[in-house]
Amino acid sequence: MTAPTQKQMHLAAHFPGVNNTTVWSDPRSKSQIDFSSFEHLARTAERGRFDFFFLAEGLRLREHNGRIHDLDVVGRPESLTVLSALAAVTDRLGLAATVNATFNEPYELARRLATLDHLSAGRAAWNVVTSSDAFTGENFRRGGYLDRADLPQVLGSARTGGTPYTRAAEFVATARELWDTWTPDGTPRPFRHHGQHFTIEGEFTVPRSPQGHPVVIQAGDSGEGREFAASAADVIFTRHGTLEAGRTFYADVKARLAKYGREPDELKIMPGVTFVLGDSDAEAQERAAEIRLQQISPQNAILALEQIWGRDLSSYDPDGPLPEIDPVPDSTLVQGRVRIGDQLEVAARWRALSQAKGLSIRQTVIETTGRQSFIGSPETVAAELIEFVSTDAADGFILVPHLTPGGLDDFVDRVVPLLQERGAFRSEYTGSTLRSHLGLTEPVWKG
Amino acid sequence: MPATAALHLAAEIGGPPHYDAPHYTALAQLAERGTLDFVTLGDSFARPGLDALAVLSRVAPATRRIGLVPTVTTTHTEPFHVSSAVATLDWVSRGRAGWSAEVSTTGAEARLFGRRPAAPAADLWREAADTAEVGARLWDSWEDDAEIRDVATGRFIDRAKLHYVDFEGATFTVRGPAIVPRPPQGHPVTVIDGTGGPSQDAAARHADVVLVRATTPEQAAGIRAEVRRRAATYGRDPDALRVLVALTVDLGDAETVPEPGPESGPRLAARGSYYRGGPVDLAELIGQWHRGGAVDGFHLTPITPARDLERIVNGTVALLQHRSLFRTFYPGGTLREHLGLARPASRYVLAEGRA
Numbered sequence: 001m002t003a004p005t006q007k008q009m010h011l012a013a014h015f016p017g018v019n020n021t022t023v024w025s026d027p028r029s030k031s032q033i034d035f036s037s038f039e040h041l042a043r044t045a046e047r048g049r050f051d052f053f054f055l056a057e058g059l060r061l062r063e064h065n066g067r068i069h070d071l072d073v074v075g076r077p078e079s080l081t082v083l084s085a086l087a088a089v090t091d092r093l094g095l096a097a098t099v100n101a102t103f104n105e106p107y108e109l110a111r112r113l114a115t116l117d118h119l120s121a122g123r124a125a126w127n128v129v130t131s132s133d134a135f136t137g138e139n140f141r142r143g144g145y146l147d148r149a150d151l152p153q154v155l156g157s158a159r160t161g162g163t164p165y166t167r168a169a170e171f172v173a174t175a176r177e178l179w180d181t182w183t184p185d186g187t188p189r190p191f192r193h194h195g196q197h198f199t200i201e202g203e204f205t206v207p208r209s210p211q212g213h214p215v216v217i218q219a220g221d222s223g224e225g226r227e228f229a230a231s232a233a234d235v236i237f238t239r240h241g242t243l244e245a246g247r248t249f250y251a252d253v254k255a256r257l258a259k260y261g262r263e264p265d266e267l268k269i270m271p272g273v274t275f276v277l278g279d280s281d282a283e284a285q286e287r288a289a290e291i292r293l294q295q296i297s298p299q300n301a302i303l304a305l306e307q308i309w310g311r312d313l314s315s316y317d318p319d320g321p322l323p324e325i326d327p328v329p330d331s332t333l334v335q336g337r338v339r340i341g342d343q344l345e346v347a348a349r350w351r352a353l354s355q356a357k358g359l360s361i362r363q364t365v366i367e368t369t370g371r372q373s374f375i376g377s378p379e380t381v382a383a384e385l386i387e388f389v390s391t392d393a394a395d396g397f398i399l400v401p402h403l404t405p406g407g408l409d410d411f412v413d414r415v416v417p418l419l420q421e422r423g424a425f426r427s428e429y430t431g432s433t434l435r436s437h438l439g440l441t442e443p444v445w446k447g
Numbered sequence: 448m449p450a451t452a453a454l455h456l457a458a459e460i461g462g463p464p465h466y467d468a469p470h471y472t473a474l475a476q477l478a479e480r481g482t483l484d485f486v487t488l489g490d491s492f493a494r495p496g497l498d499a500l501a502v503l504s505r506v507a508p509a510t511r512r513i514g515l516v517p518t519v520t521t522t523h524t525e526p527f528h529v530s531s532a533v534a535t536l537d538w539v540s541r542g543r544a545g546w547s548a549e550v551s552t553t554g555a556e557a558r559l560f561g562r563r564p565a566a567p568a569a570d571l572w573r574e575a576a577d578t579a580e581v582g583a584r585l586w587d588s589w590e591d592d593a594e595i596r597d598v599a600t601g602r603f604i605d606r607a608k609l610h611y612v613d614f615e616g617a618t619f620t621v622r623g624p625a626i627v628p629r630p631p632q633g634h635p636v637t638v639i640d641g642t643g644g645p646s647q648d649a650a651a652r653h654a655d656v657v658l659v660r661a662t663t664p665e666q667a668a669g670i671r672a673e674v675r676r677r678a679a680t681y682g683r684d685p686d687a688l689r690v691l692v693a694l695t696v697d698l699g700d701a702e703t704v705p706e707p708g709p710e711s712g713p714r715l716a717a718r719g720s721y722y723r724g725g726p727v728d729l730a731e732l733i734g735q736w737h738r739g740g741a742v743d744g745f746h747l748t749p750i751t752p753a754r755d756l757e758r759i760v761n762g763t764v765a766l767l768q769h770r771s772l773f774r775t776f777y778p779g780g781t782l783r784e785h786l787g788l789a790r791p792a793s794r795y796v797l798a799e800g801r802a
Contacts, residue, residue, distance in 0.1 A: 025598045033628050035508070035539045058626040059527070061609070068606040068624070075589065075604075075628040077535040078528070084504035085539035087468065107492070107559045108524060115498040119468045119505040138622035139527040188495060200561040205495045207466055299601030 009389045009425045010268055010396025010438060011416075012096070013045035014054045016404045018062070021274065021370070022073045023294040023402050032073050032404055035085060040405035042086045045093055048412035049426050051437040052094025052125055052215075053086065054237075054398055055079040059103060060136045063335040064303060065312060071300050073404075080112050087120035094434030096125035096217060101168040103131065103140045106198055110175035113214045114206040122210030122433030126175075127217040127237060130168045135335045165224045167197045172216060172232050174198050179214075180446050182207040189447075211435050212442040221249070230256035233267060234440055237398055240271035240373050246393025268395040268438055273373035275399060277410050281376045288375045291402055292366045301362035304369060307334050308346050318362040322354045382418035389424065453787055454737050454773050455689055455744030456481075457516070457656075458759060461489040462752045464496040468505045474752055475506045478513055481760030482774050484785040485514025487547055487638070487746065492520060492556045500532050500546070507540035514782030516545035516638055521578040522571050523551060523560040527621055530582040537630035542781035545636030545656070548575045548649065572645040577616035579637055579653035584612035586634050587793040588624035610795045632783050633790045640693065642670055651677035655788055658693040660720050664741040667692050671742060689743040689786050692736065697723040697750045698758040726762025733763065734772050 015038065016022040023029060031037050042053045058076050062069040079097035086095055095116065099109060109126075117124035137143045174193050181191045181204045192201040218225060218233035229236040230253060238249065254264040276291060278284030296304070298318035306313050309323065310331025316323060327343040354364045374381045388394045401407025419425035426437075435442060460474040471488070478486045490499035499517035507515060515536065519529055529546075537544035550571035551557070557565040593608035612623030639646055639654035642661075650657045657674050661667035667690075675685035722729060736742055749755030767773035783790055 024596055024603055033538055035541065039508075060622075061624060061626065068604075068609050070602045070604045070606045073603055074609075075594070075626065077538055077627055078531040080501060081504045081532050081535035082539060084501040085507050088472075088505050088508040103525060104528070105523065105560050105562065111492075112498050112501060115501045118466045118497060119501060121467075138620070140525055140621075141619045142525075143620075198561060200559055202555055202559040203495075205492065206497060207495075297601040 006423045007390055008439075009385065009419060010270060011045075011048070011050045011425065012052045012054050012094075012270060012396070012398040013041060013048075013050050013408055014056070014272060014398050014400040015041055016073070016401055016407060017056050018058060018073050018076060020072050020295045020297075020300050021400060021402055022404065023291060024073050024404075025294055025297070026403060028406055029403055030405055033075055033077060035082070037405035038077075038082055038086060039089050041401075041408055042090050042093060044405075044408045044412050046090045048408070048416045049420075049429060050093060051396070052096045052123075052434055053083075053090075054096045054127070055082060055098060057098040057100060057129070059100060059131070060139055063135075064306070065333050069303075071297065071303055080116055083124070084116055084119055087116070087123065090123075092123070092429040092432060092437075094123045094125055094215065094437060095120055096127055096215070098127040098129055098219070101128055101130050101171040103136070103142055106171050106174040106193075107178065107200055107202075107204075109171075110178040111204065111206055113175070114179055114204075114209045117209035117211055117214045118206065122435070124209070124211065125215035125217055125235070125434055127219055128168055128172060128233070129219055130165065133335075165228050169228055169232060170195050170197045174200070176213055176443075176446075178204045179208060179212070183447060184208060184445055208445065211433050212445065215434050215438065215440065226253050227256060229253065229267060230262070231260045234435075234438065235268045235270055238269060238271045240273045240397075243388060243391065243393050246271065246388060247391065250392050250394065265439065268440075270396045270398050271373075271394050272398045272400055274370070274402065275374040275381055275411060275415075276372045277376070277378055277381060277414060279377065281380050284376045284380075288372050291372070295402070296362060296366045296369070298362055301365045304365045305361055308343050308350065310334075310343060316361060319360045322351050322361055322364060378414040378418055382415050382422065382424075385415075385419065386422060386424045452740075452743065454733070454767070455484045455691060455786060456733075456764065456767075456773065457485045457487060457514075457691060457744070457746045458483055458752075458756060459487045459489060459746070459748040460752050460756065461487075461496070461499070462749070464494075466497060468502070470753075471502050472506050472509045474756055475503075475510050475513060475515070477756055477760055479510050481764040482768075482777055483513060483760075483764070484744070485516050485543075485545060485636075485782055487516045488518065489547075490518040490520065491549070492523070492551055492559055493553060500536060503544075504536050504539055507536070507543070510540075510543075512543070512777040512780065512785075514543045514545055514636065514785060515540055516547050516636065516782075518549045519546045520549050520551050521575040522566075523556065523562065526578040526581045526619055527585070529578055530585040530625065531627050533582065533635050534586055534625065534627040534630040537632055537635045538627070542631035542783070544630070544632070545638055545782055547638040547640060548579060548646075548653075549640070550575050550646075568645040572649050574616070574618050575646070576649035576652055577614070577618070579649065581612060581614040581616070581619075581621045583634055583637075583653070584614060584794070585621070585623055585625040586630055587791075587795055588612050589627075589629040590793050590796055591629055591633075594628065629793065632781050633792070636782050636786065636788070647677070650674065652681050652683075654688065655783075656689045656691060656786065658691055658746050659742075661692055661742075662720055664736045664739050667736060668739070668741040687788060689788070691744045691746045692720065692742045693746045693748065695721045695748045695750060696729060696755060696759070697721070698726050698729065698755045698762070699723075699751070726758045727766060729759070730763040730766040730770075733767060734770065737772070 083095040215234045217235040218229040219237040276288040301318040310328035488499040503515040533546045554565040590608035614621045636655045638656040639650035640658040642659040671690040
């Protein structure tokens with residue numbers, strides 16, 4: 001039995017996303033939009049005593065070569081509305097919505113988040129993301145961020161723009177002001193906020209919510225993102241890497257907290273991870289390879305290549321060699337997804353790998369893109385997860401299943417009991433709010 | 448006597464604000480026991496209260512049949528988000544969503560957002576109509592069978608069945624397509640409140656349900672005919688509209704003589720027509736107006752929902768059911784089915800002559 005002082009792990013469940021991590025060709029794959037799928041995954045997470053359930057957001061369908069991308073799961077609901085419904089079918093599970101700070105206004109979004117916190121009796125969280133792309137902006141009044149809507153003449157004062165992060169930081173600060181406007185005994189008071197990005201005043205329509213402030217999550221690993229998280233977030237949703245990279249990142253982020261007067265425990269570091277389980281490690285490895293084949297269909301392999309090469313490669317055979325021609329830098333072939341990095345450098349690396357190992361296009365893509373984070377028997381996976389947490393490479397994990405909606409079933413049935421036996425994860429919820437699950441204190445009311 | 452069309456009944460469950468889910472869930476479940484077509488929940492940025500669409504989303508899994516119609520403000524909000532949220536309410540309720548469009552006219556509300564000054568109601572209702580238009584286009588932008596999951600070609604969707612909406616209005620543009628696949632009802636039900644004035648045109652063009660004010664059956668019949676005529680001028684089938692009389696009701700003291708009484712009808716109050724009396728006399732009034740064909744039904748706003756809704760369900764509705772004037776169970780599952788409204792085909796299918 002492990003000592004009771006063992007560091008506790010936090011776990012969250014990510015609803016499978018609209019990318020090729022999510023396997024739809026498997027006969028067990030069900031609807032990405034029916035409420036029953038959300039209910040199944042959320043109930044499974046709650047059965048596993050998870051901290052929270054996490055929804056990503058879509059604001060524009062992805063495009064490839066000027067056409068809507070058709071190879072991956074497409075379509076998802078609006079996050080806050082689904083989470084409000086899930087509050088009816090869960091009791092303790094935290095409910096985290098990704099909502100873009102660029103294409104919303106603080107008053108309305110703070111109100112919707114406070115509403116979710118009331119309706120769920122203290123289980124709401126907001127994953128703050130920003131966007132600066134005019135492609136997404138084509139669906140919104142605001143249009144291309146910072147180049148139209150924030151022009152000084154709109155509000156009659158000589159302001160300049162800023163970066164998505166400075167706007168997001170002010171957005172979060174403004175939301176917190178609004179959440180604090182009602183006195184703890186339930187009296188509304190007027191607010192005024194005059195800042196670089198927002199000048200608003202009036203009365204907020206919602207009393208202070210059960211958590212005081214919904215939990216704030218920040219996704220993104222850049223220096224600016226880390227700083228924003230250190231100053232303002234309760235959880236950072238980060239990229240998963242090696243144990244060593246995790247420790248370095250962890251130490252870096254935690255060290256930034258002091259200058260904001262915060263303790264290291266006040267920001268939880270939770271990488272997004274995938275997993276494959278088997279009865280034995282060998283079986284899990286076999287399964288992982290099968291899943292990679294499902295994730296990288298022949299068509300998806302060509303598409304992955306086109307994302308690097310920035311040109312139409314549809315005439316190439318996915319089971320044949322990589323193209324001899326060079327990538328087109330700064331191509332607009334791909335819209336609405338994150339860029340991969342220096343294309344020429346990546347292409348050179350892929351070619352070298354392909355030649356060294358004699359790999360086809362599809363095999364190269366499988367080899368170079370996202371192998372699953374944790375692969376093994378339940379014992380192996382539990383031990384690795386515990387190692388990441390106990391050696392300060394993470395405070396917990398946001399698990400991304402590859403199947404909707406049953407992709408978390410095995411993890412909850414087979415890994416969670418081991419984590420609990422080893423004293424690394426709660427066996428029962430001890431509190432009722434998400435803040436209590438995460439060990440975060442209620443924010444002090446700043447009247 | 449001519450055969451009478453089905454009677455439709457709806458009730459508002461707002462009132463003094465509550466900040467917990469069980470209050471609203473209990474009221475919606477009560478209305479569902481009365482087999483009402485739908486409940487509404489008012490909302491405004493101008494007074495305390497939770498976001499109504501979220502509240503009714505929270506109510507959805509705790510109910511099975513009743514329609515859920517939150518007020519959604521179109522003035523300071525993003526049309527794309529409005530469309531996504533209403534479509535999502537339709538998904539989580541399995542086809543029971545509607546939305547009641549409303550505008551924010553005050554300077555105080557404009558200052559909550561700080562984006563633009565207050566504008567005249569007529570302009571704001573034109574924008575609300577644009578929001579309804581772009582919402583409907585976005586709901587149509589995924590054809591019903593766009594998702595194909597074709598393993599042989601590796602395609603999850605048939606992108607020929609997804610459509611850009613390319614809407615350009617006076618105050619916003621939207622490219623599309625929607626993020627949310629086509630909702631179960633095709634189009635969630637659009638409710639617009641207003642007999643005349645600035646919302647009239649938006650109602651004629653976009654409403655499935657129009658709420659009107661009237662104090663006599665004759666007046667109601669005239670208004671209904673006018674609403675139907677105006678809808679027809681926009682090329683719509685008037686039979687695809689439901690006109691409900693909005694009535695504020697006070698059933699506080701059932702023993703008093705009804706005021707002014709079913710013979711003379713309700714009197715006009717500050718916000719529409721007002722009825723005070725007992726649940727039995729309310730049933731008489733509803734029955735009389737509906738039998739005459741003056742209206743398709745009533746939207747009742749109890750002055751004290753927690754008290755009056757129980758009296759409406761157990762008194763008024765029970766009597767109407769006993770007289771075979773109102774359904775005793777839900778034959779359908781969606782709000783459109785309760786209202787007798789067909790599920791619309793996507794305009795993009797119709798445009799290509801594939802319907």
